[in-house]
Amino acid sequence: xxxxxxxxxxxxxxxxxxxxxxxxxxxxxxxxxxxxxxxxxxxxxxxxxxxxxxxxxxxxxxxxxxxxxxxxxxxxxxxxxxxxxxxxxxxxxxxxxxxxxxxxxxxxxxxxxxxxxxxxxxxxxxxxxxxxxxxxxxxxxxxxxxxxxxxxxxxxxxxxxxxxxxxxxxxxxxxxxxxxxxxxxxxxxxxxxxxxxxxxxxxxxxxxxxxxxxxxxxxxxxxxxxxxxxxxxxxxxxxxxxxxxxxxxx
Ligand code: PGA
Numbered sequence: 001x002x003x004x005x006x007x008x009x010x011x012x013x014x015x016x017x018x019x020x021x022x023x024x025x026x027x028x029x030x031x032x033x034x035x036x037x038x039x040x041x042x043x044x045x046x047x048x049x050x051x052x053x054x055x056x057x058x059x060x061x062x063x064x065x066x067x068x069x070x071x072x073x074x075x076x077x078x079x080x081x082x083x084x085x086x087x088x089x090x091x092x093x094x095x096x097x098x099x100x101x102x103x104x105x106x107x108x109x110x111x112x113x114x115x116x117x118x119x120x121x122x123x124x125x126x127x128x129x130x131x132x133x134x135x136x137x138x139x140x141x142x143x144x145x146x147x148x149x150x151x152x153x154x155x156x157x158x159x160x161x162x163x164x165x166x167x168x169x170x171x172x173x174x175x176x177x178x179x180x181x182x183x184x185x186x187x188x189x190x191x192x193x194x195x196x197x198x199x200x201x202x203x204x205x206x207x208x209x210x211x212x213x214x215x216x217x218x219x220x221x222x223x224x225x226x227x228x229x230x231x232x233x234x235x236x237x238x239x240x241x242x243x244x245x246x247x248x249x250x
Contacts, residue, residue, distance in 0.1 A: 003222065003249055004160065004208055004229030006039045006061065006122060007236030008091060009046075019046035023053050025239035030057045033246050037229075039089050039122075040236075044077055047085040061089035061122065064097065067109035069116075079117035090114050091231075093124040093147060095166040104146035111147060115155045122231070123147055123159055124210065125189070128166040137188055144192045153197045160206045161189055162231045168211025170233060176212035179225035186226060215244030222249060 007026065013019055019042060030038050040050065041061035050060050062085075066076035082090065091097075092114070093107040111121045125143040127136035140163075148156065163185045167174050186207050194202035209221045210231030221227040235241040 003036045004039065004206065005036055005246065005249070006089070006091070006160075006162070006208065006210070006229065006231040007041060007242065008063065008094070008210075008231055008233050009040070009042045009237055010063070010096070010233060011043060012237050016046065016049060019049045020052070022237060022239070023050055026236075026242065027053045027055050027058060029239065029243045029246055030055050033057055034250060036246065036249055038246070041089070041091055047082070047087060051086065059088045060086050061091065062087045063091050063094070065090045065092070065110050065114055065119070067106060067113055069113065079113050079119050082119060083117055087119065089120045089122055089160070091122045091124065091162075093143065095124065095126060095128070095164055095169050104143055107143075107147045108149050111159070112150055115151065115158065118158075121159050122162055122208075124162045124164045124231070126164040126166050126169075126211070130165070130167070140185070140188065141192050144189065145196065148196060153201050156193065156197055156201055157204060160208060160229075161193075162208045162210050163189065164210040164231060173212045176214075176217055177209065179220045182209045182221055182225040182227060213245065215241055215248055218245050218248035 013022060026040055038058045039061040040058060041063050062082050066078050068076055070078050092110045114121045125140050127139050130136050165177050168177050189207055190202040193205055206228045208229035208231055209227040213230045213232045214235050232245055235245055
């Protein structure tokens with residue numbers, strides 16, 4: 001099976017020129033990579049820039065989408081617009097977006113909107129703290145259940161779930177997760193999905209890890225932790241490090 005590497009550029013870079021360089025370098029890194037699907041997720045304005053490049057290993061993703069379809073919604077971007085730009089995947093429920101007010105209900109509406117237009121949601125779930133009582137598991141369960149209201153079993157097969165503990169994400173990360181923590185959560189997520197749908201669907205879903213992924217921990221999450229892929233933030237905008245992450249997969 002193809003592994004998945006999602007490159008989340010977040011609110012970087014700051015100019016079209018820099019974005020072009022980053023696309024160019026990412027595309028050239030992808031040339032020698034096998035059995036891996038790379039999903040580049042630039043900020044909205046730079047989706048357009050990617051039209052210059054082509055590589056079968058690379059797909060385009062966005063970092064957000066509207067809950068609405070079209071019309072008078074200032075500042076919103078519809079799934080149709082994204083599709084027209086060549087986008088196939090969209091990140092929803094990222095910890096950084098939840099912090100800015102994206103609730104499970106909003107995430108659910110975005111997922112339904114994406115599925116309607118055959119875009120693949122990358123649903124991020126994860127707790128901000130781990131408590132000794134394990135109530136963080138209930139929080140992740142709630143995130144999954146509320147986000148998937150109205151999603152059919154057939155549609156569920158087209159959703160990628162990213163386990164992204166908030167404490168492991170970005171510059172303020174306290175540490176990266178361990179492969180054991182990922183493995184535990186992967187089993188837990190499958191159990192929750194199995195309860196909502198069927199064991200067969202739970203077995204088939206794609207679960208990736210995100211949070212301080214770097215060239216040194218890549219192998220451990222994939223080979224030992226059994227992750228189907230990775231969501232890379234900081235190291236995806238540093239071509240040297242991103243190249244090293246991709247090489248560690250091979
Ligand atoms: P990071 O970000 O790799 O910089 O921790 C991960 C993410 O976007 O969730």
